[in-house]
Amino acid sequence: MSATSPLSAADTDNPLVEGLERLPVHPTALVIFGATGDLAHRKLLPALYNLAHEGQLPERFEVIGVGRRTHEDEEFRDTLVDSIERYSRRRPDANVLEGLLNEARYVQGSFDDDQIYSELTRILDEFDQTAGRRLDRVFYLSTAPEFFPLIAGKLGAAGLNHAERASVRIVIEKPFGYDLASARTLNAELLEVFEEQQIFRIDHYLGKETVQNLMALRFANALFEPVWNRNYIDHVQITAAEDIGIGGRAGYYEHAGALRDLVQNHMLQLLALLTMEPPTAFDADRLRDEKLKVLEAIVPPSLDEVDSMAVRAQYAPGVVGGVEVPGYREEDGVARYSRTETYAALRLHVSNWRWAGVPFYLRTGKRLSRKLTEIAVILKQIPHVALQSSGSVGIQANQLVFTVQPDEGVSVSIGAKIPGTRMRIRPVNMEFRYGTSFLSESPEAYERLILDAMRGDATLFTRNDEIEALWGIIDPILEAWSQDKSSTIPQYESGSSGPREANALLLPGQMWRRL
Amino acid sequence: MSEDVWSAQDTHPDAIEAALRELLRERHAANEALAPARVLNLIVVVDREWKGEIANRLERAGRYHASRTVLCAVEERRTTLDAVATVSYEEPKGSSLGVMHESVEIDLGTEHLRALQTICDPVLVSEIPTVVWSPHGHSEAVEALCPLMDVMLLDSDDMDDPVEAFARAERLRKHAYIVDLAWLRTTPWRERLAATFDLPERLEALREIEELEIRHRETSMASALLLAGWVSSRLHWSHSHLRLWDGRPVREAPETNGDVIVSLHTAEQEAPGLAGVTVACADGTTLSLQRGLGGLDAEERNADGEEHAWKILGASRGEGGILGEGIRQALLRDPTYLPALEAARELSPA
Numbered sequence: 001m002s003a004t005s006p007l008s009a010a011d012t013d014n015p016l017v018e019g020l021e022r023l024p025v026h027p028t029a030l031v032i033f034g035a036t037g038d039l040a041h042r043k044l045l046p047a048l049y050n051l052a053h054e055g056q057l058p059e060r061f062e063v064i065g066v067g068r069r070t071h072e073d074e075e076f077r078d079t080l081v082d083s084i085e086r087y088s089r090r091r092p093d094a095n096v097l098e099g100l101l102n103e104a105r106y107v108q109g110s111f112d113d114d115q116i117y118s119e120l121t122r123i124l125d126e127f128d129q130t131a132g133r134r135l136d137r138v139f140y141l142s143t144a145p146e147f148f149p150l151i152a153g154k155l156g157a158a159g160l161n162h163a164e165r166a167s168v169r170i171v172i173e174k175p176f177g178y179d180l181a182s183a184r185t186l187n188a189e190l191l192e193v194f195e196e197q198q199i200f201r202i203d204h205y206l207g208k209e210t211v212q213n214l215m216a217l218r219f220a221n222a223l224f225e226p227v228w229n230r231n232y233i234d235h236v237q238i239t240a241a242e243d244i245g246i247g248g249r250a251g252y253y254e255h256a257g258a259l260r261d262l263v264q265n266h267m268l269q270l271l272a273l274l275t276m277e278p279p280t281a282f283d284a285d286r287l288r289d290e291k292l293k294v295l296e297a298i299v300p301p302s303l304d305e306v307d308s309m310a311v312r313a314q315y316a317p318g319v320v321g322g323v324e325v326p327g328y329r330e331e332d333g334v335a336r337y338s339r340t341e342t343y344a345a346l347r348l349h350v351s352n353w354r355w356a357g358v359p360f361y362l363r364t365g366k367r368l369s370r371k372l373t374e375i376a377v378i379l380k381q382i383p384h385v386a387l388q389s390s391g392s393v394g395i396q397a398n399q400l401v402f403t404v405q406p407d408e409g410v411s412v413s414i415g416a417k418i419p420g421t422r423m424r425i426r427p428v429n430m431e432f433r434y435g436t437s438f439l440s441e442s443p444e445a446y447e448r449l450i451l452d453a454m455r456g457d458a459t460l461f462t463r464n465d466e467i468e469a470l471w472g473i474i475d476p477i478l479e480a481w482s483q484d485k486s487s488t489i490p491q492y493e494s495g496s497s498g499p500r501e502a503n504a505l506l507l508p509g510q511m512w513r514r515l
Numbered sequence: 516m517s518e519d520v521w522s523a524q525d526t527h528p529d530a531i532e533a534a535l536r537e538l539l540r541e542r543h544a545a546n547e548a549l550a551p552a553r554v555l556n557l558i559v560v561v562d563r564e565w566k567g568e569i570a571n572r573l574e575r576a577g578r579y580h581a582s583r584t585v586l587c588a589v590e591e592r593r594t595t596l597d598a599v600a601t602v603s604y605e606e607p608k609g610s611s612l613g614v615m616h617e618s619v620e621i622d623l624g625t626e627h628l629r630a631l632q633t634i635c636d637p638v639l640v641s642e643i644p645t646v647v648w649s650p651h652g653h654s655e656a657v658e659a660l661c662p663l664m665d666v667m668l669l670d671s672d673d674m675d676d677p678v679e680a681f682a683r684a685e686r687l688r689k690h691a692y693i694v695d696l697a698w699l700r701t702t703p704w705r706e707r708l709a710a711t712f713d714l715p716e717r718l719e720a721l722r723e724i725e726e727l728e729i730r731h732r733e734t735s736m737a738s739a740l741l742l743a744g745w746v747s748s749r750l751h752w753s754h755s756h757l758r759l760w761d762g763r764p765v766r767e768a769p770e771t772n773g774d775v776i777v778s779l780h781t782a783e784q785e786a787p788g789l790a791g792v793t794v795a796c797a798d799g800t801t802l803s804l805q806r807g808l809g810g811l812d813a814e815e816r817n818a819d820g821e822e823h824a825w826k827i828l829g830a831s832r833g834e835g836g837i838l839g840e841g842i843r844q845a846l847l848r849d850p851t852y853l854p855a856l857e858a859a860r861e862l863s864p865a
Contacts, residue, residue, distance in 0.1 A: 014709060014712055014713045014718060014721075015721070015749045015750060015751075016705070016708055016709035016712055016713075016721070016746075016749050017709050017713065018749065018850065018851055019849050019850050019851035019852075020705065020706055020709055021847070022706055024706075024709055024710035024713035025710070026713065026714060027714075052828040052829070053828075053829070053830045054829065054830075055703055055706065055707075055810070055827070055828065055829025055830075057828055058710070059707065059710050059711060059813065059825070059827045060825055061828070093809060093830040094809075095808040095809025095810075095830075096809045096810065096828050096829070096830050097809075098809065099809045099810055099826045099828045100828055130823075131823065131825070132815075132817070132821060132823045133714075133716075406609075406611055407611055407612045431550070433550065433612055435552075435612055435614050436550050436551065436552045436553055436554070436582075436612070436614050437552075437553060437554060438554060438846075
């Protein structure tokens, strides 16, 4: 048999990859800073286990935890096993679990201690030695944000920001900065050590299937794009409501607030995906170029305009799910006169040809009546009603609703005739739910994003200019709110749908959707 | 899991469909949060005495269930249709949605097979793909179902002779997209071989493969041939000859420079499918993957004689998982199966 293959020396693509659902990931060592923290235990480690279970990790994969708590390797592995058994979406297979963790290492120390970086270098070299090749390196910063520049700088000083014959990447958790100035500073500090293509700023919303489906729905269907503009769309409401309070996160939340916690990142990302122009290809830079263009078309409010375009409030005591709950200021760790907002609502405008004049409403809050994340696109009313006879519930504007949680799916409300002899019309829904339309369950967002970071695919990560554009939109609001020295901010009852003041943002004839 | 059940003897397809519709309507009226799954129909044709075993296999398919499963249990000399229709669901908690799955078991006779499409058609959900699986043969039934069928689920490892199995797949592909469980048993091996050769320094070695050895359970030769066919078709090998099969020459090939020796060996193993793969390249590099606990055991010997061994993680899906994957694959399209099938037919022993 002749083995003379038409593959030529010029062929750089792997012909074996064609048709495979799971693309190869090169051998990698993953270093998790903050490995004993909550995020690592609840999300990252279970995600790694599920990737291992499904055979999606690289053929050579090593994990190193870095943290301040004292642990021996063995003890560290035990804590990882506990976390995976507790939080994994599937019951762990003992052999896979052992295979994943039996070489896991732990480096204990303060993040400013040079010793941990030399220890990391030693362990990484040891892994390379054992593998007989250089492993790619991913440094995952799952720490408090003040450590991001410190760790990046120390990695650079230890020469860990690059490696011969291997890729080195750094993953930065949110929050990326505290305002525009701090985001710029952080970008500059990171870019002193790493190239932009090495930096993966994570926003786990982008790893959610429904969020990616926004693009599929818009750009893979002829049905929607013709009406996706100011001529047919009346307004858009993006909601991220939670029924829980701040839990044990007072330390973080008191400094962040709802605007920084959800609006600056997740909700503005949803807005960008909803309003951007079609990218010419689904690759990292072309997609992010389009998002950046539309984010730059959102005119930030001037300080004088903030009051008419943004509302903040705090939850007061109330009843959620039949249980009495305290107000925000009574939560453990919250200052008695705290002015941190637990609710934020905005009205924004995208100043471009497609969207001029269409208001985009964003609202998020804690301790609201239910948990719900959705994007509702409300179309304009039909110009003339000739069909409706008395007894109709009424013809309502069509609504296209993307639900991100709790049930991922899309629904379209349409007017339909009520059976009977008269032409009576009421709105009904056409629904698409992931649960009923696909056999597979959606993977956790972190599984997808960790894999993409290891593979070097930045499509679902935020670029430096994009992150600055995001901060640029909300910076004036933060500034106006910080300048407001009044002693109170509006309150809303826990378990309600938010403060009455949010209604003032709406233009005549519009109303918030029921949660 | 809760169930609503309807049954009737000496019934007809319209009555079955009406009963299903009523079961769904009643359940939805009782709980609006329950909605019927609408992904695909699955028609399964089985010998009646083995329908319990097939039902168990479908049960073990994990979360990949068809929205509506129509199990046709064939019995000699039966002249009437008996049917049981079931709607199964889990009551949703809180504000989430619950999904209902429907199944129908129809006991029918061999004489019904030649017009089986007239029995199944009224019972299917329209506008969603229909998959046909006939694990006990019943080629007459498969032929009758061709007009309804979007996807044919088969298992080339089921037949003693892979040549015959591949001929069947080749014949049926003219009517429907083929999902071959024997092919799906090779998936982890294909993924791992692709990943191994994805490294820049190994990509070059793809052009220099001299030997491909595949170890398989005795009953899984079709899987082994499909894997060999896949490598051959992806690398555009112009001709292939089996040089060895289970240690004995099967077809002699003239030895010429540049030949690739493809050899298949049977291995003792409980699970169907492959046991191992070894690839040897001209520079002396060999890579071996062997099925192990918790994944594949990999061994590499490079051109300098250095040896490395490691574990590639991944849990076994088991035969239930393979069937579930087969049902899931009915919604996808793999462009590499047919070229691999074609190459596997060329590679097959005469």
